[in-house]
Amino acid sequence: MKHIRNFCIIAHIDHGKSTLADRLLDYTGAVTAREKQDQLLDSMDLERERGITIKSHAIQMEYVFEDKEYVLNLIDTPGHVDFSYEVSRSIAACEGALLIVDAAQSIQAQTISNLYLALENDLEIIPVLNKVDLPSANPEEVTDDIVDLLGCDPEEVIHASGKTGFGVDNVLKAIIERIPSPKGNIDEPLQALIFDSVYNPFRGVETYFRVINGSIKKGQNIKFIATDKNYFADEVGTLKLKQVPKKEIQAGDVGYVITGIKEAKEVKVGDTITDAKTPTTNAIEGFEDVKPMVFAGIYPVDTEDYEELRASMEKLQLNDASLVFAPESSAALGFGFRCGFLGMLHMEIIQERLEREFNMTVITTVPNVSYHAFTRKSPDKTVIVNNPSDLPEPSILDRVEEPYIKATIITKADFVGNVMSLCIEKRGQITNQTYLTTERVELTFDMPLAEIVFDFYDRLKTVSKGYASFDYHPIGMKQSKLVRVDILLNSQPVDALSALIHADNAANIGKKMCEKLKELIPRQQFDIPIQAAIGAKIISRETTKALRKDVTAKCYGGDISRKRKLLEKQKKGKKRMRQVGNVEIPQEAFMAVLKLN
Ligand code: GDP
Numbered sequence: 001m002k003h004i005r006n007f008c009i010i011a012h013i014d015h016g017k018s019t020l021a022d023r024l025l026d027y028t029g030a031v032t033a034r035e036k037q038d039q040l041l042d043s044m045d046l047e048r049e050r051g052i053t054i055k056s057h058a059i060q061m062e063y064v065f066e067d068k069e070y071v072l073n074l075i076d077t078p079g080h081v082d083f084s085y086e087v088s089r090s091i092a093a094c095e096g097a098l099l100i101v102d103a104a105q106s107i108q109a110q111t112i113s114n115l116y117l118a119l120e121n122d123l124e125i126i127p128v129l130n131k132v133d134l135p136s137a138n139p140e141e142v143t144d145d146i147v148d149l150l151g152c153d154p155e156e157v158i159h160a161s162g163k164t165g166f167g168v169d170n171v172l173k174a175i176i177e178r179i180p181s182p183k184g185n186i187d188e189p190l191q192a193l194i195f196d197s198v199y200n201p202f203r204g205v206e207t208y209f210r211v212i213n214g215s216i217k218k219g220q221n222i223k224f225i226a227t228d229k230n231y232f233a234d235e236v237g238t239l240k241l242k243q244v245p246k247k248e249i250q251a252g253d254v255g256y257v258i259t260g261i262k263e264a265k266e267v268k269v270g271d272t273i274t275d276a277k278t279p280t281t282n283a284i285e286g287f288e289d290v291k292p293m294v295f296a297g298i299y300p301v302d303t304e305d306y307e308e309l310r311a312s313m314e315k316l317q318l319n320d321a322s323l324v325f326a327p328e329s330s331a332a333l334g335f336g337f338r339c340g341f342l343g344m345l346h347m348e349i350i351q352e353r354l355e356r357e358f359n360m361t362v363i364t365t366v367p368n369v370s371y372h373a374f375t376r377k378s379p380d381k382t383v384i385v386n387n388p389s390d391l392p393e394p395s396i397l398d399r400v401e402e403p404y405i406k407a408t409i410i411t412k413a414d415f416v417g418n419v420m421s422l423c424i425e426k427r428g429q430i431t432n433q434t435y436l437t438t439e440r441v442e443l444t445f446d447m448p449l450a451e452i453v454f455d456f457y458d459r460l461k462t463v464s465k466g467y468a469s470f471d472y473h474p475i476g477m478k479q480s481k482l483v484r485v486d487i488l489l490n491s492q493p494v495d496a497l498s499a500l501i502h503a504d505n506a507a508n509i510g511k512k513m514c515e516k517l518k519e520l521i522p523r524q525q526f527d528i529p530i531q532a533a534i535g536a537k538i539i540s541r542e543t544t545k546a547l548r549k550d551v552t553a554k555c556y557g558g559d560i561s562r563k564r565k566l567l568e569k570q571k572k573g574k575k576r577m578r579q580v581g582n583v584e585i586p587q588e589a590f591m592a593v594l595k596l597n
């Protein structure tokens with residue numbers, strides 16, 4: 001055990017975690033030249049295309065240092081806040097962390113939030129000043145920022161470049177010299193922390209774990225404590241670029257187990273694995289069920305595809321346990337599903353995967369957070385509102401509560417005014433303002449989660465010219481004045497376009513929604529009135545004017561094949577449109593409420 005080092009790499013997004021991980025793998029020879037490619041650990045196509053890490057990954061390296069052989073287990077973590085629970089579990093599986101800071105960007109919001117997570121888990125922190133090759137790098141100043149943040153000596157900050165490989169040897173030396181070897185007892189009952197699971201269509205779910213005490217053996221009967229299920233360990237092994245089967249993985253080490261589990265949701269990140277016959281009495285602390293934060297309806301564009309969509313969602317869920325869904329129906333859209341996501345990025349990824357991997361064409365409706373409503377009749381009983389149409393009628397409604405977050409924003413002093421105005425417009429209340437340096441300011445706000453869902457990131461980027469970073473965590477429910485704004489097209493209410501909005505903003509948002517929908521809804525043979533209403537009261541109105549000419553008119557009596565071509569072309573253009581009554585609604589219209597500015 002004294003020659004094992006378990007570490008993770010934490011950083012703000014884009015500061016170079018995955019790239020530095022690549023260099024560590026090269027340097028230790030974990031990857032041959034043939035296997036080499038950029039951001040090697042980002043194995044999903046989507047991750048590569050978007051340049052982001054969605055899943056955590058683990059990989060083992062061997063490295064000889066001062067004539068001793070070391071085993072280094074690296075756990076790469078996703079940087080996006082939607083996946084922060086995985087970061088926290090990965091951190092709990094390590095004794096140390098490389099804290100990477102971009103030498104041009106310096107400390108950002110997620111640098112700090114991930115650092116706090118690491119410190120809460122008592123990890124040894126190795127600060128790495130990365131991207132020193134950049135012409136815009138500012139090594140002295142950024143080193144000062146790091147020293148201020150950590151209270152360390154400037155000599156402890158390692159200068160490196162994931163791009164050129166500069167400093168990688170010093171990073172490895174620091175990992176061995178500064179990170180403690182794992183403690184643990186091989187003779188105690190098995191206790192292993194699940195920090196990730198990966199769905200493999202051929203082998204079922206692969207569960208990644210860190211053994212804290214005892215050992216896990218091929219052929220052992222094991223038990224998952226939180227789910228209270230027993231399994232047979234068909235295969236255990238270590239995680240190299242390929243899996244390497246082993247007879248046993250002992251305390252201190254990281255590995256995988258395959259048990260024939262077919263569904264991702266049976267394996268819960270944060271759960272403890274133990275022996276089925278002589279179980280440990282201590283589950284590893286900090287297990288949480290991951291809760292969806294954002295809800296939206298997903299409907300097939302073609303109503304006939306409902307069953308196929310169900311099958312696709314079920315398959316996707318086998319693979320992504322954080323997706324939850326339940327059937328729902330909409331007067332406008334027919335049968336579909338109300339889905340829960342970890343955040344907006346997760347929602348986009350699910351929609352994209354449904355289209356790419358399952359060839360479905362779907363409409364996603366207006367996303368919302370989960371509200372708590374209470375009726376006058378039973379003011380203590382929570383009615384969970386995951387869909388605007390579940391909000392009790394105003395006549396029986398007592399009160400509504402909405403989820404709040406604590407937001408941390410780091411920006412330049414020049415933009416403090418802009419950022420504050422934005423946060424106040426988004427119903428935020430400033431709780432703290434700290435000058436980290438004369439240039440950089442940290443602001444904290446309490447804000448409704450719903451306001452983050454509604455177009456916050458883009459606005460923040462704009463008002464700060466890109467110099468603001470943002471992080472948040474939930475702080476509970478607060479009472480709020482919410483109303484449901486309904487949209488009527490051609491005098492028909494379209495329930496899938498309804499949104500819950502704070503009463504003070506409802507009139508303004510209703511008006512802007514009508515304006516936006518007027519832009520987005522294609523013109524047809526007739527005028528289409530667009531109205532926003534609260535209850536029976538119309539608060540705004542616009543009209544999409546009729547087309548002057550029938551586009552197919554010129555074909556009448558003409559060449560039939562030309563007409564067919566034209567119709568086919570129109571049909572293709574119609575992808576991601578839904579017919580509601582006699583009006584066609586494009587996908588963008590359902591997202592209009594998110595992009596009103
Ligand atoms: P992650 O989000 O922290 O995993 O960051 P990535 O490793 O995906 O890197 C983000 C971007 O920074 C990519 O475009 C990399 O090519 C680039 N990058 C990473 N490390 C370096 C470095 O040391 N120098 C320079 N110039 N660019 C880097």
Ligand code: MG
Binds near residue numbers: 017018019051052053
């Ligand atoms: Mg990455």
